[in-house]
Amino acid sequence: MTDLSVQIGDLSLRNPILTASGTFGYASEYETMVDFSKIGGVITKGISPEPRLGNPQPRIWETESGLINAIGLDNVGVKDFELSKLDYLREINCAVVVNFFAESTEGYATLAHTLGAMVGVDALEANISCPNVKSGGREFGVDPAAAADVTRASREATNCPLIVKLSPDVSNIGEIASAVADAGADAITVANSIPAMAIDIDSRRPRLSFGRGGLTGPAVRPIVTRLVYESAQATNIPIIASGGASSWRDVVEFMLAGASAVQAGTVNFVNPRASVEMAEGLETYCRQNGINSLEQLVGAVNMP
Amino acid sequence: MPALSRIPLEAVEEAGGGCLRLVCAPASIVAPIPGQFYMVRGPWEADPLLPRPFSIARFRTVKDEQVQLEFLLRIVGRGTRLLGTAHAGIELDVLGPLGNGFEQPPGDSAWMVAGGIGIAPFPALTDAIATSKRTLSLLVGARTEAEIPGFVDFETNLTGGVEIATDDGSAGFAGTVVDLLASRLQRATEARPSQIYVCGPHPMLEAAAAVCAGAGIPCSVSLEAPMGCGMGTCRGCVIQTFQDTNFTVCTEGPVTDANVIWSSKPAP
Numbered sequence: 138m139t140d141l142s143v144q145i146g147d148l149s150l151r152n153p154i155l156t157a158s159g160t161f162g163y164a165s166e167y168e169t170m171v172d173f174s175k176i177g178g179v180i181t182k183g184i185s186p187e188p189r190l191g192n193p194q195p196r197i198w199e200t201e202s203g204l205i206n207a208i209g210l211d212n213v214g215v216k217d218f219e220l221s222k223l224d225y226l227r228e229i230n231c232a233v234v235v236n237f238f239a240e241s242t243e244g245y246a247t248l249a250h251t252l253g254a255m256v257g258v259d260a261l262e263a264n265i266s267c268p269n270v271k272s273g274g275r276e277f278g279v280d281p282a283a284a285a286d287v288t289r290a291s292r293e294a295t296n297c298p299l300i301v302k303l304s305p306d307v308s309n310i311g312e313i314a315s316a317v318a319d320a321g322a323d324a325i326t327v328a329n330s331i332p333a334m335a336i337d338i339d340s341r342r343p344r345l346s347f348g349r350g351g352l353t354g355p356a357v358r359p360i361v362t363r364l365v366y367e368s369a370q371a372t373n374i375p376i377i378a379s380g381g382a383s384s385w386r387d388v389v390e391f392m393l394a395g396a397s398a399v400q401a402g403t404v405n406f407v408n409p410r411a412s413v414e415m416a417e418g419l420e421t422y423c424r425q426n427g428i429n430s431l432e433q434l435v436g437a438v439n440m441p
Numbered sequence: 442m443p444a445l446s447r448i449p450l451e452a453v454e455e456a457g458g459g460c461l462r463l464v465c466a467p468a469s470i471v472a473p474i475p476g477q478f479y480m481v482r483g484p485w486e487a488d489p490l491l492p493r494p495f496s497i498a499r500f501r502t503v504k505d506e507q508v509q510l511e512f513l514l515r516i517v518g519r520g521t522r523l524l525g526t527a528h529a530g531i532e533l534d535v536l537g538p539l540g541n542g543f544e545q546p547p548g549d550s551a552w553m554v555a556g557g558i559g560i561a562p563f564p565a566l567t568d569a570i571a572t573s574k575r576t577l578s579l580l581v582g583a584r585t586e587a588e589i590p591g592f593v594d595f596e597t598n599l600t601g602g603v604e605i606a607t608d609d610g611s612a613g614f615a616g617t618v619v620d621l622l623a624s625r626l627q628r629a630t631e632a633r634p635s636q637i638y639v640c641g642p643h644p645m646l647e648a649a650a651a652v653c654a655g656a657g658i659p660c661s662v663s664l665e666a667p668m669g670c671g672m673g674t675c676r677g678c679v680i681q682t683f684q685d686t687n688f689t690v691c692t693e694g695p696v697t698d699a700n701v702i703w704s705s706k707p708a709p
Binding site for chain 2: 159160161162166167169170182190191193194195196197198199201202203204206208211354355356383403405406407408409410
């Protein structure tokens with residue numbers, strides 16, 4: 138039996154498959170579809186200090202092998218999260234990671250403290266990289282010093298394992314990865330959606346009400362594979378790949394590039410059972426290839 | 442509870458007005474409620490990526506308690522083109538039944554108002570209401586005669602009759618189907634319906650809801666929105682109500698009372 142377990146700081150995962158924030162709701166939505174005991178963990182929709190309605194229609198637009206979204210961080214807010222979502226998450230048989238964001242460094246620290254103290258929350262994922270709101274997130278993710286400040290403030294506010302979700306829209310992701318690691322992050326998620334745009338040539342208006350959006354899905358995977366590789370060269374903390382993984386083959390590819398865990402995101406919309414199928418496929422691959430520990434795969438790409 | 446099933450496609454048939462009927466093979470699945478929908482995806486790789494939402498157009502229970510689903514579609518993009526030109530025998534991933542469906546009308550008669558392909562959920566609703574011996578009428582609109590969707594084969598149960606509206610006046614009432622609705626409500630000879638059901642594009646629903654509110658008749662709408670998941674998680678279909686609250690079309694709809702979305706009070 139291959140050991141697929143992964144350790145990320147104090148967070149233990151039975152296998153490296155997590156569901157990506159914004160693609161899996163608050164987990165209860167998939168109760169009839171997904172056996173949670175077959176995946177490593179779930180990552181919730183991003184939680185903010187106050188509830189947010191998000192952007193007007195249209196919010197999503199499909200492109201070739203990809204999806205552009207500008208949802209605008211529609212979420213229930215931290216109070217309702219604790220009241221109406223947490224009880225269910227406490228009962229599910231996998232790790233629970235809560236994604237969160239705020240509009241200031243102090244806001245991140247306060248929210249990290251509040252969420253980190255909730256029983257049933259196994260880790261936090263700080264979103265410093267959403268492209269779809271006017272403030273709150275991305276400006277922290279594109280500057281190494283700001284990214285480090287938010288990470289440090291969140292780190293000092295909680296003992297809960299802290300993952301920081303980076304922006305792909307930077308010229309040197311290694312620099313940000315290293316700054317965030319030095320500031321105390323237990324792991325980094327590489328990466329958020331890729332800023333993108335689509336235009337209706339008849340109306341000459343953007344396809345999304347927000348104008349721009351973030352591209353996800355299989356179309357972005359090669360870009361994210363490169364970002365994972367570059368991040369792995371720059372830091373020793375675990376990397377969680379997020380960007381277009383749709384099958385166990387993609388999981389193996391991300392691990393070879395340097396990821397310790399992999400998020401299933403947009404693929405949940407294509408096939409709600411994808412996360413379980415990815416975990417099962419990875420197990421079979423390891424067994425058939427004599428891989429006893431995932432450490433044999435992580436970063437094992439043979440670069441020319 | 443929704444389920445993900447792999448069901449062979451039995452046939453794709455012309456349904457008139459540029460619409461196609463997608464008939465699935467009988468499968469061991471639960472029967473839907475008219476107005477509910479499914480996310481449907483063919484056996485392709487990553488493009489087109491997402492499944493497409495379709496209201497259940499018709500369903501029947503066949504031997505061994507198997508349920509046969511039927512969808513009505515119009516080719517509007519890559520996803521519907523692939524489905525509409527698919528060969529019998531390909532396997533479809535069918536997720537559902539999803540969302541909330543229609544309720545039976547509170548009184549003896551009801552009208553259904555369809556804008557174009559918005560006719561899709563009404564054959565199933567007709568079947569469900571016909572068994573209860575109520576009088577049912579269909580008002581259907583299109584830009585022009587050639588785009589009037591086929592009535593599939595449910596006319597026999599439309600005991601209150603069918604009226605057509607075309608924007609260009611090429612068939613039936615000249616004007617939109619909402620204009621037809623307003624005009625028919627003012628006809629002294631028509632009995633007032635106890636319920637009006639409306640399905641079509643968003644602006645048409647809003648206009649029809651205003652007409653129904655003005656007439657004081659309950660209006661049930663089937664909303665349309667771009668959907669990624671059908672399960673409430675992608676948040677792509679969320680619209681804002683007149684009370685500035687979010688309404689998740691896939692899980693709180695697609696069928697809802699119109700006064701949940703638009704104020705039933707006349708504009709000041």
